[in-house]
Amino acid sequence: MGLFSRRKPAATDAPTDRDAREATVAHLRDFVATRVGVEAYVEPKTNVTPTTMMLVATDGEWTRRRVPDPKTAGDLARQLGIPVYDVQRTGYPQRVRDWNSRQRLARKRANG
Numbered sequence: 001m002g003l004f005s006r007r008k009p010a011a012t013d014a015p016t017d018r019d020a021r022e023a024t025v026a027h028l029r030d031f032v033a034t035r036v037g038v039e040a041y042v043e044p045k046t047n048v049t050p051t052t053m054m055l056v057a058t059d060g061e062w063t064r065r066r067v068p069d070p071k072t073a074g075d076l077a078r079q080l081g082i083p084v085y086d087v088q089r090t091g092y093p094q095r096v097r098d099w100n101s102r103q104r105l106a107r108k109r110a111n112g
Helices: 017-034 070-080 094-111
Strands: 039-043 052-056 062-066 084-086
Touching: 017 052, 017 062, 017 070, 039 070, 052 070, 070 084
Parallel strands: 039 084
Antiparallel strands: 039 052, 052 062
């Protein structure tokens, strides 16, 4: 028995870039369709993270997904029919911090 015979075979059902892109768009469409007052915030690429788009609802609930670049994020937001902002210019809305605080308190109460 050889050392390399223990390797697992490569996954043939791994998602393709196209599948991942479609899943991301489907998630964002669902978020917009099931929440009120959704806005998009484009977050720049850093040394650690790629460009991302954060969708924020009126109550502060949010979701974040990777996007190829800011232009694509803007195009996608326009397709979804929601306003789009550059987070470097506008910052994050206070309602995001408020929602995060409420979620933290709810988890603490549930655990404790």
